[in-house]
Amino acid sequence: MEFADKIKAANSKNSFMLHNGIRLTGMEQDYARVEADLCRENRNLYGAVHGGMFLTMADCAAGAAARTNGMRYVTVSSSFEFYRNTQDSHLIAEGRIKNRGKTICVAEVDVYDGGGKLLCGGTFTLFCTGEWDEFSGT
Numbered sequence: 001m002e003f004a005d006k007i008k009a010a011n012s013k014n015s016f017m018l019h020n021g022i023r024l025t026g027m028e029q030d031y032a033r034v035e036a037d038l039c040r041e042n043r044n045l046y047g048a049v050h051g052g053m054f055l056t057m058a059d060c061a062a063g064a065a066a067r068t069n070g071m072r073y074v075t076v077s078s079s080f081e082f083y084r085n086t087q088d089s090h091l092i093a094e095g096r097i098k099n100r101g102k103t104i105c106v107a108e109v110d111v112y113d114g115g116g117k118l119l120c121g122g123t124f125t126l127f128c129t130g131e132w133d134e135f136s137g138t
Contacts, residue, residue: 003027003068006132010064020053022060030097032064038089048085054111054120055080061095062107062124068097073105073126080122090114095124103128 010017010024017024017034021042026033034057036042044050059075066073095109105128110121 006064006067017060020056022057024060024064027064027068029068030065030100032061032068032095034061034064034093034095036091038091049091049119051082053091054082055122057091057093058095058109058111058120058122059124061093061109062126063095065095065097065107065109066100066105066126066128067132069100070132072129072132074129076125076127078122078124080120082120084117084119086113086117086119088113088115088117091119098123 007024007027020036021039022034022036024032025035036057038049038053042050042053058080059078063073063075091111091113093109093111095107097105098108099106105126107124107126108121109124111119113119
């Protein structure tokens with residue numbers, strides 16, 4: 001399956017991403033980019049972007065980057081650091097594969113605001129569960 005088809009499948013069938021307003025906007029070998037336009041529901045009590053939104057976007061980018069080899073992955077652990085928040089209404093998360101083994105894949109992800117300012121980032125360890133299923137969008 002071509003990357004354009006994987007992007008289309010994720011954006012139409014991944015219910016968790018859809019629920020959170022996250023779109024897969026770029027994919028190439030060992031790389032993926034997701035984006036989201038923020039709304040009130042993505043912000044915390046203080047009006048800042050909720051940390052869970054940052055982490056969710058990063059996890060989606062890591063998983064998409066891992067799947068570029070045609071296999072399915074689930075996250076088994078992550079280490080994530082928050083540097084700053086933003087009032088911007090757009091977020092971009094970029095995931096890159098750092099190491100890929102037979103069953104374990106490690107991805108690094110950075111999250112930026114729409115102006116390109118680095119907000120947070122982390123490392124994700126993912127486990128391969130088998131071949132990617134074009135019908136599930138995952």
